[in-house]
Amino acid sequence: EVVMTQSPAILSVSPGERATLSCRASQNINSYLAWYQHKPGQAPRLLIYGAVNRATGIPARFSGSGSGTDFSLTINSLQSEDFAVYFCQQYNNWPRTFGQGTKMEI
């Protein structure tokens, strides 16, 4: 199965700054990558699909890039509500697999 590796495990940033999170696939997954945001006790939320497309209702400060094996999620002008765990998921191959997540903290 495709192994998804996220880095860093923990990212410390300040409100108003930009954050860049990385996700690497163990083999080519084309652009079949999704990013999710997860806050404690809440349902995970789809942010990005197809590596670069924002899901419905996602603010423009969230952007995705990459293809093949290396992907990034960039969050500009961090807001207090953005501090959460972010994880990536590939859906090029079965079974679909997830990264371990990046915890973004203040």
Add this chain to the structure above:
Amino acid sequence: QVQLVESGGGVVQPGRSLRLSCAASGSTFSDYYMFWLRQAPGKGLEWVAMISSDGHNKDYADSVKGRFTISRDNSRNTLVLEMNSLRAEDTAVYYCARDRDRRFDSWGQGTMVTVSS
């Protein structure tokens, strides 16, 4: 969008059974494939089981095959996961999620299952 609410989690002894439910509202439940996923403490998410929109096709992760059964009732907008012969390694937060073009566009908030004697 669809709202998904899981229930049925709890503490159970090894070897016993548990039944999880996921109630869907707000969208056409019967149009979509549905999944159960889980996240064990300190681990990443993994898929557990999948069911087609009409309920005829199912698939399971190797780790639960033969022990877990996924089902759905489209008339009641409900997804179910029957878990038998539970093991300590099944301890996790279990999520139901809707599949849309192979990504998960709606999730529940999760229900905790703890397998412990």
